[in-house]
Amino acid sequence: xxxxxxxxxxxxxxxxxxxxxxxxxxxxxxxxxxxxxxxxxxxxxxxxxxxxxxxxxxxxxxxxxxxxxxxxxxxxxxxxxxxxxxxxxxxxxxxxxxxxxxxxxxxxxxxxxxxxxxxxxxxxxxxxxxxxxxxxxxx
Amino acid sequence: xxxxxxxxxxxxxxxxxxxxxxxxxxxxxxxxxxxxxxxxxxxxxxxxxxxxxxxxxxxxxxxxxxxxxxxxxxxxxxxxxxxxxxxxxxxxxxxxxxxxxxxxxxxxxxxxxxxxxxxxxxxxxxxxxxxxxxxxxxxxxxxxxxxxxxxxxxxxxxxxxxxxxxxxxxxxxxxxxxxxxxxxxxxxxxxxxxxxxxxxxxxxxxxxxxxxxxxxxxxxxxxxxxxxxxxxxxxxxxxxxxxxxxxxxxxxxxxxxxxxxxxxxxxxxxxxxxxxxxxxxxxxxxxxxxxxxxxxxxxxxxxxxxxxxxxxxxxxxxxxxxxxxxxxxxxxxxxxxxxxxxxxxxxxxxxxxxxxxxxxxxxxxxxxxxxxxxxxxxxxxxxxxxxxxxxxxxxxxxxxxxxxxxxxxxxxxxxxxxxxxxxxxxxxxxxxxxxxxxxxxxxxxxxxxxxxxxxxxxxxxxxxxxxxxxxxxxxxxxxxxxxxxxxxxxxxxxxxxxxxxxxxxxxxxxxxxxxxxxxxxxxxxxxxxxxxxxxxxxxxxxxxxxxxxxxxxxxxxxxxxxxx
Numbered sequence: 258x259x260x261x262x263x264x265x266x267x268x269x270x271x272x273x274x275x276x277x278x279x280x281x282x283x284x285x286x287x288x289x290x291x292x293x294x295x296x297x298x299x300x301x302x303x304x305x306x307x308x309x310x311x312x313x314x315x316x317x318x319x320x321x322x323x324x325x326x327x328x329x330x331x332x333x334x335x336x337x338x339x340x341x342x343x344x345x346x347x348x349x350x351x352x353x354x355x356x357x358x359x360x361x362x363x364x365x366x367x368x369x370x371x372x373x374x375x376x377x378x379x380x381x382x383x384x385x386x387x388x389x390x391x392x393x394x395x396x
Numbered sequence: 397x398x399x400x401x402x403x404x405x406x407x408x409x410x411x412x413x414x415x416x417x418x419x420x421x422x423x424x425x426x427x428x429x430x431x432x433x434x435x436x437x438x439x440x441x442x443x444x445x446x447x448x449x450x451x452x453x454x455x456x457x458x459x460x461x462x463x464x465x466x467x468x469x470x471x472x473x474x475x476x477x478x479x480x481x482x483x484x485x486x487x488x489x490x491x492x493x494x495x496x497x498x499x500x501x502x503x504x505x506x507x508x509x510x511x512x513x514x515x516x517x518x519x520x521x522x523x524x525x526x527x528x529x530x531x532x533x534x535x536x537x538x539x540x541x542x543x544x545x546x547x548x549x550x551x552x553x554x555x556x557x558x559x560x561x562x563x564x565x566x567x568x569x570x571x572x573x574x575x576x577x578x579x580x581x582x583x584x585x586x587x588x589x590x591x592x593x594x595x596x597x598x599x600x601x602x603x604x605x606x607x608x609x610x611x612x613x614x615x616x617x618x619x620x621x622x623x624x625x626x627x628x629x630x631x632x633x634x635x636x637x638x639x640x641x642x643x644x645x646x647x648x649x650x651x652x653x654x655x656x657x658x659x660x661x662x663x664x665x666x667x668x669x670x671x672x673x674x675x676x677x678x679x680x681x682x683x684x685x686x687x688x689x690x691x692x693x694x695x696x697x698x699x700x701x702x703x704x705x706x707x708x709x710x711x712x713x714x715x716x717x718x719x720x721x722x723x724x725x726x727x728x729x730x731x732x733x734x735x736x737x738x739x740x741x742x743x744x745x746x747x748x749x750x751x752x753x754x755x756x757x758x759x760x761x762x763x764x765x766x767x768x769x770x771x772x773x774x775x776x777x778x779x780x781x782x783x784x785x786x787x788x789x790x791x792x793x794x795x796x797x798x799x800x801x802x803x804x805x806x807x808x809x810x811x812x813x814x815x816x817x818x819x820x821x822x823x824x825x826x827x828x829x830x831x832x833x834x835x836x837x838x839x840x841x842x843x844x845x846x847x848x849x850x851x852x853x854x855x856x857x858x859x860x861x862x863x864x865x866x867x868x869x870x871x872x873x874x875x876x877x878x879x880x881x882x883x884x885x886x887x888x889x890x891x892x893x894x895x896x897x898x899x900x901x902x903x904x905x906x907x908x909x910x911x912x913x914x915x916x917x918x919x920x921x922x923x924x925x926x927x928x929x930x931x932x933x934x935x936x937x938x939x940x941x942x943x944x945x946x947x948x949x950x951x952x953x954x955x956x957x958x959x960x
Contacts, residue, residue, distance in 0.1 A: 271510035271526055273599030276640045276727070279840055279960035280847045286960075294958040297599055300522065322510055323767060327525025327879070352731070354765050354874040371868070372731045372764050373860040375851050 259396050262387050264315040267295035267304045269332060272322035277350060277372075281317065284376030289396065290383070301331040308336075308345060314387050315346040325353055326360060333365035346386045350374070399866030406863065429688040430846075430855070431644035433808055439800035447803055452698070456752075456793045460701040462694050462806065463794040464752040465717040470790035475748075476755035477780045478555060480723060482507030482532035483767050484877050485885065486542035489532040493547065495770060499777045503755060504547070505555040507531035508565075513600045515561035515944030518885035527882040530767050535940040536892060540568040541575075549573045554585040555630070555721070555755075560602045562589040563615050564940045567931040570623070586627035586677060586721075589615050592653040592826050593632050595956070596835035597639035602944065603951035605827045606920045607912075611947075613660050618927035620672040628672065629657065630679040630721060637681035638727045640843025643692050646681060647809060648816035649826070649835065651699055654678070655817070656826040658708055664923050669708045673715030677754075682744035683725040689744070690796055691805035693751025696720065698810055699817070722748035723757040729764040732859030734870050737761035742779050749783050750796050756780060766874035836959040889939070896937040904933045905946040912950035 266282045268275060275297060286292045293311050295304065308316050316336075318329060329349055336342040342365045349361060350370040358369055367386050370379060384395045413423055427435040436443075447453065454460055457467035466472065479496050481504075482489045493504055509531040511523035517535040518527045527533050534540060549572065558565045566587050570580045591608030594601040601608060616628040633650035641649065654676065661667045678696065682689050700718035704710040724744035729737045738761045745758045758776040760768035768776070784790055796802045823829045849855040856862045908929050915924060933943050 270524070271514050271516075271522065271600075273510075273513075273594075274638075275599055276638065276843050280640070280843050282960040283840060283844050284847070294960055296956065296958055298522075300524075322526060323529040323877070324510075324525035331524070352764055352766070355868060355870075356874060373857070373864075376847065377851070 259394050261289055261291045262315060262383060262395060263291045263293070263311065263313045264317055264383070265293045265295060265304070265308050265311055265313040266317045266319070267299045267307070268297050268319050269299050269301060269304060269328040270320065270322055270324050271298065272320055272324070273297060274321040275319070277321070278317070278319035281319070281350065281376065281379060285380060285383075288376065288380045290380070301328060301335050304332055305335045305339065305341070309339070309341070313345065314391060314393065315348060315383055317348045317350065320349065320351040320353075323352070325349065325351065326357055329361050329366060330364040337365060344391065346383065346390055348379075348383070348386075350379075402864060402866065424854075429643070429805070430683060430685045431642040431688065431809075431812070432845075433644075433688070433805070433812070439804050441800065443800055443804040444807075447807060452807070453797065453803070459705075459713070459716065461697040461717055463797050465697065465719060467793075469752060469793040470749070470784070471793070474784040474790060475753050476503040476553070477501050477777060478503035478505045478721065478755040478757055479773065479777055480505040480507050480555075480557060480757045481768075481773065482509070483530075483875070484528040484532065485881055486532055486534060486539045487545075488528070490543055490545050490547070492770070492773070496773060496777055499774045500781050501777055503553050503555070505757060506543075506557055508558055509533045511535075512940070513558065513560065515564070515602060515940060517889060517939050517941030518882065519889045520941055523882070525882070527885055528877050533881075533885060534565065534568075535889070537568045537571055537934050537937065538892070540565075540572050544572060548578070549576070549585075550578045550582045555588070556586070557588045559588055559591045559594055559598075559612075560600055560608070561940050561944050562587045563611060563927050563930045564934065564943050566615060567927065567934045571931065571934050580623045582625065583623060584625040584627075586630050587615060588632060588679070589629045590632045590653060590657075592656060592830065593635055593650070595830045596649075596839055597635035597641075598632075601954055602948060604954050605830050607915070607947075607951040609656065609660055609827060610915055610920045610923055611926065613657060613665060614923065614926045616657070616661060616672055616675075617665050617667065617923075617925070619675065620667065624675070626675065627677045628675050630677050631657065632679040634679045634681045634723050636839070637683060637725065640839050640846060642842050643683060643685070643688050644809060644812045644816065645838065645842060647692050647696055647699075648813040649820070650678065650680075651696070651703065651813065652817050652820040652826045652829070654700070655703060655707070655821075658704075659825065662708065664921060669704070669710045670712040670715050673704060673708075673710050674712060674717075678718055678720035680720055680722050681725050682722050682748045682751075684728050684740070684744070686743060686747050687802060687805060688809070689747035690751045691802055691809045693720070693722075693748070693753065694794075694802075694806045695809035695813060697752070698806075699813055703817075719754045721755040721757070722751070722753040724748070724759045726759055726763055729759060729761070730857060730859040731764040732865050732868060734761050734765060736858060737764070738775060738779070741776060742783070745779060745783050746789060749789055750794075752794065762870075762872060762874070765870065767877065769872055769875045771872070833957065833959055836956065840960050892937070893939070900936045901933070901938045901942065904929060904936050904938060905942060908933065908943065908946045909950055912947055916950055
C-alpha cells in the first residue's frame with residue numbers, strides 16, 4: 258500500500274495571514290494528503306525541527322509579510338546544513354514578487370505558488386515533485 | 397499575456413451564453429451574494445411591503461440611523477481620506493505621510509510592521525527579516541517623535557492600527573503631545589485596540605482573550621476620563637472578512653465583539669454606558685459584491701443603534717451611532733493584471749461612500765505583490781477625490797435608499813446578523829465563542845467554501861478564473877525595504893538601552909507585573925488601572941518589547957488549536 262504524502266504546513270515569522278495556509282491545509286487533507294499544521298510564529302529552526310520529527314515529504318510555507326527573502330533562505334539553509342534539502346520538497350506560497358522567484362529557487366525552494374492558485378494545481382505539483390525529486394511512488 | 401488558448405475559451409463562453417439566452421435560460425442556475433443569500437431576478441414593492449420607513453429605516457441622522465448618522469452627510473463635508481500607511485523606519489514613514497497629504501489625504505493611519513504589531517522590539521531574535529517590511533517599526537518614545545516630526549497631534553487625527561501593544565503606543569503618543577505642550581484633551585484619533593477579532597483573524601494576539609479584553613477596556617477607561625476626543629477602539633470586521641468570513645459573519649461577529657467590550661466596561665469597570673459609548677467606532681471591509689456591502693453598512697448602523705438602546709439602555713444619541721472606517725478588501729486584489737485592481741478599489745470605495753462611511757482607505761493596486769509603491773498609493777488616494785467630487789455620489793444622502801433590492805437586502809443582512817448575534821449570546825458571548833473554537837471552525841468553513849466556489853467558477857475573479865493569463869507581467873518595480881534597516885535599528889536600540897536608568901525601569905516593570913498578577917488572581921473580574929503604569933514606563937524609556945514581555949511573564953503566551 259502506498260502511504261499518503263506527508264506535508265508540514267507552517268507560517269514562518271510573525272505574519273498572521275493564515276487564511277491561505279488553512280484553506281490549502283484543508284484542501285490537501287480532503288485530497289488524501291496527511292497534513293500537519295504547525296500554525297503561526299514559527300522560527301526557521303522550529304520548522305526544520307518539526308519537519309525532522311514528523312519525517313515529512315513536503316514542507317509548505319506560507320508568507321505574506323514580505324520577509325520571504327530572509328526567512329525562506331534561513332529555512333532552506335538550515336535544511337541544507339543538516340543535509341536534508343535533497344530529501345524533502347520545499348514549497349512557498351504567498352505574495353511573492355516575480356523578481357524574487359530566482360532568489361528563492363536558488364536557495365533550494367522547489368515550487369512557488371502565487372495568489373489565485375487552485376488546490377488541485379498545488380496537489381498535482383506536490384505529487385509530481387515527490388515522485389521526481391524524492392523518487393517516491395505516489396497515488 | 398492572455399494567450400491564444402484563453403482567447404478561444406472566451407469566445408466559446410460568449411457563444412454558450414448566447415445560446416442559453418436564446419432558449420430563455422439565464423447565465424447560471426442560481427444567483428447569490430457573497431454571504432450565499434439567493435438573489436431574485438427582480439425586486440418589487442412586494443419585497444419591501446413589511447418594512448416600515450419611519451421605524452425600520454428612518455431619516456438620516458435619526459434613529460435607527462439606517463440611512464446615515466448625520467442629516468446631511470457628505471453635503472456638509474466628505475469623509476476623512478485616511479490611508480493606512482507605514483514602511484521602513486519612522487523617518488521613512490514620516491516622508492510617505494507628507495507625500496500622501498500632498499495628494500489630498502486628510503487623516504493619518506499607521507501601518508506598523510509585524511514586530512511592532514506583536515509587541516516585540518526590532519532587535520528581538522523573533523523580528524528577523526521583518527523590521528520595517530510591511531509597516532513602520534516603532535518601539536520607543538523616540539521612534540514616536542521621529543514618526544511625527546513636523547506633524548502636530550492637535551491638527552490632524554491619526555489612527556493607530558495596533559492592538560496587543562495599543563496601550564504602549566497610545567501612551568507614547570500622549571507623552572509626545574505633552575512634550576510639545578498640547579493637552580491630551582485636545583488630541584483626536586483612534587486606536588484599533590480590538591484584540592477579540594485578533595483571535596480569529598489578523599492573529600496578533602499574545603495573551604489570553606480575557607487578558608486582552610482587560611487591556612483593551614483599560615485603555616477605553618483611561619481615555620474616557622482623560623482624552624475625550626480619542627476614539628478608543630475600532631471594533632473591526634475588516635480582518636474577519638479578510639480571514640475568510642462572509643459579509644454576514646463579518647457584520648454579526650464584529651457586533652458580538654462590540655457587545656462583549658460594552659458588557660465588560662459596564663459590568664466590570666462599572667462605567668456608565670453613555671460615558672464611553674460615543675467614542676466607540678467600527679471598521680468594516682468593502683468587498684466585491686457592491687450591493688451586499690452597501691446593505692451591510694446600512695444594517696450595521698441599525699443593529700448597533702438597537703442593541704445599544706435596547707440591551708444597554710444607552711440614551712445619548714451619540715452612543716447609538718455606528719461610526720465607521722472602511723478599507724477596500726485586500727484579499728479581493730489580484731496578483732494577475734495588478735492594474736485592474738484600480739477598478740476594483742474604485743467600486744469598493746464607492747460602496748463605502750454610498751454606505752455612509754466616516755473615513756476610508758483605498759488599497760493600492762500593487763498590494764497583492766508588495767508593500768505599496770509611491771505611485772500606487774498616490775493613485776489610490778486620488779481615487780477617493782474622484783469619488784468625493786467628480787461623480788455626484790455625495791450630492792444627496794443615501795442615494796440607494798428606497799431601492800427595492802437594497803432595502804430588501806438590508807433587511808436580510810439585519811435579520812441574518814441578529815440571529816447570529818443571538819446565537820453567540822447563547823454561547824455566553826464572544827470570548828466564550830472564541831475559546832469554544834466556534835469562530836475558528838466557522839471561518840475555516842467559509843474560507844474553504846469561497847475557495848471551492850472560485851474553483852467551480854461560481855464566483856468569478858477576472859485574472860484568476862476568468863481570462864487567466866498564460867504568463868504574468870506587471871509594469872512597476874516592486875517596492876523594497878532595505879535589509880540594512882534591521883541592523884541599523886538593532887545598533888540604535890543597543891545604544892538606547894545603555895543610556896537609561898535601569899533601576900527605574902525595573903521598578904515600573906515590577907509594578908506592571910504586580911498589577912497583572914492581581915488581575916490574573918481575580919480572574920479579570922475586578923479590573924485595576926494599567927494604562928498609568930505603562931505611561932510611566934514610556935517616560936522611563938522602557939521599550940515596547942520590555943513592557944509587553946513583562947505582561948507575558950504573568951499572562952503567558954496564548955496558542956490557538958490547529959483548526960482548519
